[in-house]
Amino acid sequence: MWNMTDVFLLAENRLLREALIRLLGRRNEVRVVGASAYSPEVSQRITAARPQIVLLDSHGLSSAHATLLPTIRAAIRNLRVVMVDMDPDENTFLRAVRAGVVGYVLKDASALEVASTIRAVVAGEAVCPPSLCLVLFRVVAEQLSASLTSSWGTGLGLSRREQQMVELLRQRLTNKEIAARLNLSEQTVKNHVHHILRKVGAVNRSSITERFQSEQQRSDSVS
Numbered sequence: 476m477w478n479m480t481d482v483f484l485l486a487e488n489r490l491l492r493e494a495l496i497r498l499l500g501r502r503n504e505v506r507v508v509g510a511s512a513y514s515p516e517v518s519q520r521i522t523a524a525r526p527q528i529v530l531l532d533s534h535g536l537s538s539a540h541a542t543l544l545p546t547i548r549a550a551i552r553n554l555r556v557v558m559v560d561m562d563p564d565e566n567t568f569l570r571a572v573r574a575g576v577v578g579y580v581l582k583d584a585s586a587l588e589v590a591s592t593i594r595a596v597v598a599g600e601a602v603c604p605p606s607l608c609l610v611l612f613r614v615v616a617e618q619l620s621a622s623l624t625s626s627w628g629t630g631l632g633l634s635r636r637e638q639q640m641v642e643l644l645r646q647r648l649t650n651k652e653i654a655a656r657l658n659l660s661e662q663t664v665k666n667h668v669h670h671i672l673r674k675v676g677a678v679n680r681s682s683i684t685e686r687f688q689s690e691q692q693r694s695d696s697v698s
Contacts, residue, residue, distance in 0.1 A: 480597050483526040484510040485517065487534045491560060495530065498586045505593060518543055522550045528593055532560050536570050544574050555596045559589060568607045569614065579603040632674055640667050645684050 482505055486492045492510050499505045509524040511517050513534055521529060535543060535558065548554050557578030558571055571579055578596045580589055581604055592602045603611075633641065636657075643653045650664045657664075668680065677683045 481508045481526040482528045483521050485531040502590045518546045521547050529556050565610050577601045
């Protein structure tokens with residue numbers, strides 16, 4: 476049998492708050508200790524209630540409430556934050572993860588899914604839709620690769636922008652795709668690629684990728 480979990484609901488929409496209260500009220504293992512719209516005093520209300528879980532909507536990530544999550548997480552030890560009624564948007568999801576959110580529930584989730592997310596989060600797990608889980612794997616892989624690119628590129632005298640270019644070249648993006656990704660003109664990208672070829676001593680784009688992969692293999696063998 477599950478222990479009682481104290482939850483504070485934070486949602487701008489009154490209908491959503493009332494729906495969540497009814498939904499969670501049917502769960503014997505969940506106790507709603509507070510519910511509120513966003514206000515200047517809401518962090519104090521949450522801190523006073525001392526919940527284990529704060530359930531909030533997408534407004535919690537807005538710039539108007541940028542200090543809310545850091546404030547309540549600092550005030551309440553081991554507080555877990557779950558976002559509900561969310562869209563499957565990659566950028567919003569990643570912002571939530573960076574803000575310390577450990578549960579991400581989509582708009583079409585059932586009452587059972589919300590309750591099971593709360594239980595999992597209380598047990599020390601993180602929960603997100605499988606489609607967005609793939610985003611985390613991709614971002615971590617890109618960050619590790621970018622770190623190696625930076626180390627390798629610095630030794631070859633590449634600028635920060637050129638190191639970004641190497642990573643995108645490694646992904647076999649075209650000049651047009653790189654220009655769109657970095658908000659540059661295609662001609663600027665061509666100029667950067669030309670400088671990279673000269674600095675690296677490569678004859679073409681494929682050679683840059685081959686040099687990087689060789690360095691990656693050498694680094695892996697050393698570690």
